[in-house]
Amino acid sequence: MSERSTQPSVDEPAAEQAPSIGTPTQGAPWTAALRSRRGRVVLGVALAVLVAALPLLLDSFWVQTGLFAMAAAIGAIGLTLLVGRAGQLSLGHAFFGALGAYSYTIAAGEAGGRFFGLGLSPLLALVLAALVPAVAGFLLGPISGRLKGIYLGLATIGLVFLAQHVLLNAEALTGGYNGRTVADLSLFGFHFANTSPDDLVVFGFVIDGLRRLWFVFALLLAVAWWAAHNIARGRTGRAFLMVRDDEMAAAAMGINVMWTKATAFTVSSTFAGVGGALTALAFGRVAPEVFNLQASIDFLIMIVIGGLGSIGGAVAGAAFVVALPLILAQYSDVLPGLASPGSDGYDAATAAHLAYGAAIILVLLFVRGGLAGGVSRLLRRSGSSPPDHAPTALHH
Amino acid sequence: MSYLLAQLVNGLSYGLVIGLIAVGFALVFTSTGVLNFAHGSIVLLGTYVTARFQADLGFIAALGLGIVVAAVVGILINRFLVENLADPTPATAAILMLGVDAILLTELVHLIGNNVLPLGAPWGADVTQIGGAAVPTSRLIGAGVAVVALVLLWLLLTRSSAGVQMRAAASDGGTAGLMGIHVRRTSGTTWAMSGALATIAGIFLASFPSPGVAPTLSLSALAAIPAWVIGGFDSVPGAVVGGLLVGVVSALATGYETELFFLGRGFGEVVPYAAMILVLLFRPTGLFGREEVHRV
Numbered sequence: 001m002s003e004r005s006t007q008p009s010v011d012e013p014a015a016e017q018a019p020s021i022g023t024p025t026q027g028a029p030w031t032a033a034l035r036s037r038r039g040r041v042v043l044g045v046a047l048a049v050l051v052a053a054l055p056l057l058l059d060s061f062w063v064q065t066g067l068f069a070m071a072a073a074i075g076a077i078g079l080t081l082l083v084g085r086a087g088q089l090s091l092g093h094a095f096f097g098a099l100g101a102y103s104y105t106i107a108a109g110e111a112g113g114r115f116f117g118l119g120l121s122p123l124l125a126l127v128l129a130a131l132v133p134a135v136a137g138f139l140l141g142p143i144s145g146r147l148k149g150i151y152l153g154l155a156t157i158g159l160v161f162l163a164q165h166v167l168l169n170a171e172a173l174t175g176g177y178n179g180r181t182v183a184d185l186s187l188f189g190f191h192f193a194n195t196s197p198d199d200l201v202v203f204g205f206v207i208d209g210l211r212r213l214w215f216v217f218a219l220l221l222a223v224a225w226w227a228a229h230n231i232a233r234g235r236t237g238r239a240f241l242m243v244r245d246d247e248m249a250a251a252a253m254g255i256n257v258m259w260t261k262a263t264a265f266t267v268s269s270t271f272a273g274v275g276g277a278l279t280a281l282a283f284g285r286v287a288p289e290v291f292n293l294q295a296s297i298d299f300l301i302m303i304v305i306g307g308l309g310s311i312g313g314a315v316a317g318a319a320f321v322v323a324l325p326l327i328l329a330q331y332s333d334v335l336p337g338l339a340s341p342g343s344d345g346y347d348a349a350t351a352a353h354l355a356y357g358a359a360i361i362l363v364l365l366f367v368r369g370g371l372a373g374g375v376s377r378l379l380r381r382s383g384s385s386p387p388d389h390a391p392t393a394l395h396h
Numbered sequence: 397m398s399y400l401l402a403q404l405v406n407g408l409s410y411g412l413v414i415g416l417i418a419v420g421f422a423l424v425f426t427s428t429g430v431l432n433f434a435h436g437s438i439v440l441l442g443t444y445v446t447a448r449f450q451a452d453l454g455f456i457a458a459l460g461l462g463i464v465v466a467a468v469v470g471i472l473i474n475r476f477l478v479e480n481l482a483d484p485t486p487a488t489a490a491i492l493m494l495g496v497d498a499i500l501l502t503e504l505v506h507l508i509g510n511n512v513l514p515l516g517a518p519w520g521a522d523v524t525q526i527g528g529a530a531v532p533t534s535r536l537i538g539a540g541v542a543v544v545a546l547v548l549l550w551l552l553l554t555r556s557s558a559g560v561q562m563r564a565a566a567s568d569g570g571t572a573g574l575m576g577i578h579v580r581r582t583s584g585t586t587w588a589m590s591g592a593l594a595t596i597a598g599i600f601l602a603s604f605p606s607p608g609v610a611p612t613l614s615l616s617a618l619a620a621i622p623a624w625v626i627g628g629f630d631s632v633p634g635a636v637v638g639g640l641l642v643g644v645v646s647a648l649a650t651g652y653e654t655e656l657f658f659l660g661r662g663f664g665e666v667v668p669y670a671a672m673i674l675v676l677l678f679r680p681t682g683l684f685g686r687e688e689v690h691r692v
Contacts, residue, residue, distance in 0.1 A: 143673070143676065155673055157669070158622070158672050161665075162669060162673075165660055165663065165665075169662075297498075301498075350506055353498050353502040354498070356498055357495045359495075360494065360495030360498070361492060364483075364488055365482060366482065367482075
């Protein structure tokens, strides 16, 4: 299968491997800017300023949507490392998301309240939300290391159903079907909610709880992106690719295949846990239905649309999948072909589902490498540097 | 004793029906390497068509129409989507089927809405007494039809030239093609057979004691995934055995729920998945699956 043509990934543009000084760059200036190191720094700063300014300019609906999208993006980054880089299919991502979300909720929950809680500080709870799924992912190593590709995908479906069962039944911990409320985030006495300080005003902008959370989420997303980027480019990430492409060859080169697969699973579970905890914070509530099989499938949809293995693509895919139904619902009375709920036409959620299905099929049939593959082909066409070879395809 | 007997009969008949769906998974997977996540929607599609037209055409003709529609949709999915994948691997094919499932299921849910469509099956809500235990007649007829369908399938696959071609194409497509076997046609046929079996199974899943055709039918069809996996991914008899196992275990877990209450409410629904994880842990290729040649 090695003769299959390879696809470039947007995370590994050739510009970072070859020195950019003196390299002739043709084409549009924006592609040149993306190629040079300085250009990337400038773009990064501009992006950071934009992300910081957005919550001040947008109304609460969009801020809330952004929170959900960022939480999902962190989970999707983890899954794209596992599926796209290590070639292991997982439909159990929602299970680890649930572990993170409930770990946070239980750890930060008030001790002696209606449901069991440890009353820990939210910061410690957030750390636990990353640790508990990581340990669970590691303990499942004997399964995740032995199974490959879609076989792992099938086994992990079982995890989601078992988790749903436990979440519904362990009512003292989880609140059962209705779930339980999530303690507000507060760090060092500063509350990321609409309380103390009640109305924080900076330069005339009111920064309420939602907008305070935005900054935390954006920071965590940046950390997740950076961490995933480093993992993917380092020794571990190269081992992932090797194991994905040829387990025998990987083993012959001294890579411990089982260990590598278990590592990929553990890493991806950690991201899922943090993403799950943030989802819980954005909702203000956890319930089993947030982490059902459909949630796992949605994560897969995100990374396929974004381009398997691409970290930037996972973030873009998460934004698309989370925002589309909310946007369609918000503007259902303006958009043609959409009907209000109850009438004969398609309601917003239905239309969004049809759009995802169509998007997946179109990407898999026509757009190799998803959004990321498409963007990087555009960049290459307008520039002159040689294509790099970082296949994002899934091999089996 | 009669209670246990009723649970066992229930479990075995349900298991045979689930086995029909599991065989569909195995057929498609062996011939085209596709993990058909849209199979639940195809079960719902065939059953929906039957329920939609039974008032006009009569039950038998409507069932025939449902079988044909499900088979044709299967062929079309294979011909126009699976065969045109830009990067054909088992994982991309599985994700493709998630996309197909999203569209099919959304459209069917939209068509059915909050209604429960009556199936109009001739056996209705009858109950048969067996050794002092009351069992829904639909379950018994379902078991009988499933056995007949499975025997016919077995004869087709082992005794007919078409079946031997299918098996040859599934075990080594390249060589089979060189021997003059039309591989694309045989894989299309397996998709059609899988759709037909799915519709037959769907009819019995939607019969009494279930109230009729509702979107949740596609979810109950998912219970065939553990059956298929337990049986071994590429084994048709394995899928049947897996179905029986899943049927009996979930019937017992549901029937004795009060005794098993420490395991939580609704344990019967998750016990197949627990069994699947256990089997995969000790036999990663299932009970009847081919052992992989190379181990690393």
